[in-house]
Amino acid sequence: MEKRDYYEVLGLDKSDGPDEIKRAYRKMAMKYHPDRNPGDAEAEESFKEATEAYEVLKNAEKKNRYDQFGHAGLGQGQAGGFGGGGGFEGFDLSDALRAFMRDFGGRGGGGGMGGFEDLFGGGRRAGQVDNRGRDLQIRLKLTLEEIASGTKKKIKVKRLTTCKECSGHGSAPGSSRNSCPQCKGHGQVRRVSRSIFGQMVNVTTCNVCHGAGQIITTPCPVCHGEGRLRESAMINVDIPAGVAEGNYIPLDGQGDAGVRGGPEGDLIVVIEEKDHDHFTRQGNNIVCQMPISFIVAAIGGTIQVPGLESELSLDIPAGTQSGKVFKLKGKGIAHLRHRGHGDELVQVQVWTPRKLNSEEKKLFKSLSNSESFVPPKSSRSFFSRLRDTLGV
Numbered sequence: 001m002e003k004r005d006y007y008e009v010l011g012l013d014k015s016d017g018p019d020e021i022k023r024a025y026r027k028m029a030m031k032y033h034p035d036r037n038p039g040d041a042e043a044e045e046s047f048k049e050a051t052e053a054y055e056v057l058k059n060a061e062k063k064n065r066y067d068q069f070g071h072a073g074l075g076q077g078q079a080g081g082f083g084g085g086g087g088f089e090g091f092d093l094s095d096a097l098r099a100f101m102r103d104f105g106g107r108g109g110g111g112g113m114g115g116f117e118d119l120f121g122g123g124r125r126a127g128q129v130d131n132r133g134r135d136l137q138i139r140l141k142l143t144l145e146e147i148a149s150g151t152k153k154k155i156k157v158k159r160l161t162t163c164k165e166c167s168g169h170g171s172a173p174g175s176s177r178n179s180c181p182q183c184k185g186h187g188q189v190r191r192v193s194r195s196i197f198g199q200m201v202n203v204t205t206c207n208v209c210h211g212a213g214q215i216i217t218t219p220c221p222v223c224h225g226e227g228r229l230r231e232s233a234m235i236n237v238d239i240p241a242g243v244a245e246g247n248y249i250p251l252d253g254q255g256d257a258g259v260r261g262g263p264e265g266d267l268i269v270v271i272e273e274k275d276h277d278h279f280t281r282q283g284n285n286i287v288c289q290m291p292i293s294f295i296v297a298a299i300g301g302t303i304q305v306p307g308l309e310s311e312l313s314l315d316i317p318a319g320t321q322s323g324k325v326f327k328l329k330g331k332g333i334a335h336l337r338h339r340g341h342g343d344e345l346v347q348v349q350v351w352t353p354r355k356l357n358s359e360e361k362k363l364f365k366s367l368s369n370s371e372s373f374v375p376p377k378s379s380r381s382f383f384s385r386l387r388d389t390l391g392v
């Protein structure tokens with residue numbers, strides 16, 4: 001398969017600087033990230049391809065070699081960190097995810113939240129002019145039930161929206177606007193610099209007119225020349241089944257409006273999990289503890305246990321020991337990336353009654369000499385048999 005040009009992959013020009021490269025990659029990565037495209041092999045390929053391009057272009061030395069010699073310049077085994085062969089074939093999804101997490105995903109690659117601040121920064125630095133609207137982050141707490149089946153949510157977002165009075169230009173309607181003296185109306189400033197790597201053309205947004213190319217003479221009375229206003233918007237979000245804490249859903253163009261008609265930022269919905277009354281989550285399995293009477297434990301019976309959708313019946317065989325784990329197949333959380341569900345694991349605890357009346361006491365006393373009620377001697381094998389699949 002013909003390898004695509006890295007600049008083409010990220011939609012970049014050779015003259016684009018580190019900030020543009022980071023921003024372009026970030027956009028691609030958010031669009032094609034596997035968390036957002038469960039089970040989509042094509043998106044996975046695009047994510048890997050974009051990450052590979054970014055890994056080369058963000059590195060000045062590799063970029064220089066690539067600019068001069070193309071893919072051949074990176075050579076066999078020199079692509080650095082892409083696995084043995086150094087080619088695209090060697091760059092698998094986990095490499096790509098790790099590379100993405102390292103630059104955008106926060107500490108240790110565990111899906112930590114801290115990294116989202118980086119994600120929002122998108123490579124913008126203080127003082128740099130950029131007319132794209134800010135990305136906004138919102139945390140969305142979901143119950144296990146909502147996560148298990150997927151859900152639709154309406155979320156309230158405070159964001160900046162384009163002023164309707166002046167259509168974002170910031171000028172009072174009908175007032176005149178003058179061409180910007182700094183950029184001569186282009187909205188951008190080109191700077192040419194020479195370095196040992198050759199001539200570099202750097203294009204930045206004009207910092208006088210913020211890219212509009214025009215200067216306001218009379219500010220808009222509604223937005224006072226800002227071109228944007230604060231609003232509260234209700235936004236619908238579709239949450240696929242099986243998401244987990246730290247997954248995020250990017251909503252393109254739902255962030256702050258851009259400055260002077262610049263592009264909108266994105267809204268990033270970060271998933272959080274609410275604690276559940278009965279269950280803890282282990283991957284897509286849910287686990288609960290269930291007390292049972294020692295009569296049921298001894299002679300068997302059917303008990304009702306909580307489930308994510310409704311109560312479930314569980315058959316307890318005679319002679320069940322405390323700590324035994326029962327599996328209710330497919331009653332857990334839906335898998336995000338493939339078909340099927342996790343399981344519900346119920347660990348039973350034999351419950352000893354605390355108060356007995358004299359009648360009951362007499363009944364137990366009469367049984368106490370029966371051979372079947374004498375527990376085995378303490379032994380390692382007896383207790384290790386009790387240890388079950390919970391992995392504790």
Ligand SMILES: [Zn+2]
Nearest residue numbers: 180183206209
């Ligand atoms: Zn200007």
Ligand SMILES: [Zn+2]
Nearest residue numbers: 163166220223
């Ligand atoms: Zn206005």
